[in-house]
Amino acid sequence: MGDSKGETITVGYWHIRGLAAPLRMMCSFKSAKWENKTYELSAKEGGGWDASSWFGKDKPELKKKNPLINLPYVVHKGKVVTQTNAIFMYLAKELGLDGGDTTGCNQLLCEIMDLRNSSVKLFYGAKDEDATASHLGSTVPKHFKKFEEWISAKKSTYLLGEEPTVPDFHMWEMIDQHEILASANNKESLLKDYPGLAKLYTSLRGRAELKGYFEGELYKLPINNKMASFGAKYIAGK
Numbered sequence: 001m002g003d004s005k006g007e008t009i010t011v012g013y014w015h016i017r018g019l020a021a022p023l024r025m026m027c028s029f030k031s032a033k034w035e036n037k038t039y040e041l042s043a044k045e046g047g048g049w050d051a052s053s054w055f056g057k058d059k060p061e062l063k064k065k066n067p068l069i070n071l072p073y074v075v076h077k078g079k080v081v082t083q084t085n086a087i088f089m090y091l092a093k094e095l096g097l098d099g100g101d102t103t104g105c106n107q108l109l110c111e112i113m114d115l116r117n118s119s120v121k122l123f124y125g126a127k128d129e130d131a132t133a134s135h136l137g138s139t140v141p142k143h144f145k146k147f148e149e150w151i152s153a154k155k156s157t158y159l160l161g162e163e164p165t166v167p168d169f170h171m172w173e174m175i176d177q178h179e180i181l182a183s184a185n186n187k188e189s190l191l192k193d194y195p196g197l198a199k200l201y202t203s204l205r206g207r208a209e210l211k212g213y214f215e216g217e218l219y220k221l222p223i224n225n226k227m228a229s230f231g232a233k234y235i236a237g238k
């Protein structure tokens with residue numbers, strides 16, 4: 001593990017769970033010295049959203065250090081890191097959460113991002129019961145099946161072994177978001193068909209290192225931003 005207990009890690013993102021939730025979970029899990037920085041959208045008169053809390057000041061400032069700057073970002077040891085999967089791997093190395101398997105982490109993180117990207121289309125699209133049913137009944141199972149087969153081949157609790165590594169935090173977040181989506185649509189849990197994923201979900205949720213995260217404010221943020229058709233307001237998880 002690097003000296004991340006020495007220098008504060010700043011995690012910047014919108015005032016929601018979104019892409020930052022698993023980054024916050026990783027910092028909490030490792031009791032890193034870290035701070036959470038969030039930006040809030042405010043309603044504009046006449047409709048629409050004012051995003052100047054981010055675009056007005058911090059984005060132009062951080063852009064001077066990293067022209068790729070986006071949300072989320074991490075500032076640590078004088079570096080500004082952006083792009084979620086790159087941040088995941090940066091933190092995994094700093095916090096000792098890569099399991100010594102960079103290729104495994106990268107493959108899993110990209111696969112989880114594929115699931116996330118298809119979910120975000122639904123969450124930010126117009127509310128549509130048929131699209132939600134098709135997402136829960138077809139799209140998500142296609143992804144979950146791959147992860148289930150991966151875990152089953154590994155014969156492990158987590159994606160890369162018996163201890164959590166970086167992809168488990170994003171996997172957990174995506175499972176949780178879909179548990180909440182299913183329950184909000186009066187559908188049963190998707191996990192009944194995926195015992196390996198169910199075990200990962202329950203095991204990580206029960207880790208003592210994450211008690212503070214789950215009991216604190218960060219887990220109570222809305223999943224998505226204010227314009228989303230799903231998750232724009234806090235919905236209690238399990």
Ligand SMILES: N[C@@H](CCC(=O)N[C@@H](CS)C(=O)NCC(=O)O)C(=O)O
Nearest residue numbers: 018019059069070071072083084085
């Ligand atoms: N590929 C990027 C996507 C980042 C992105 O789309 N960020 C959205 C929020 S999820 C945003 O509002 N960015 C602010 C900006 O464009 O400055 C990643 O994985 O981090």
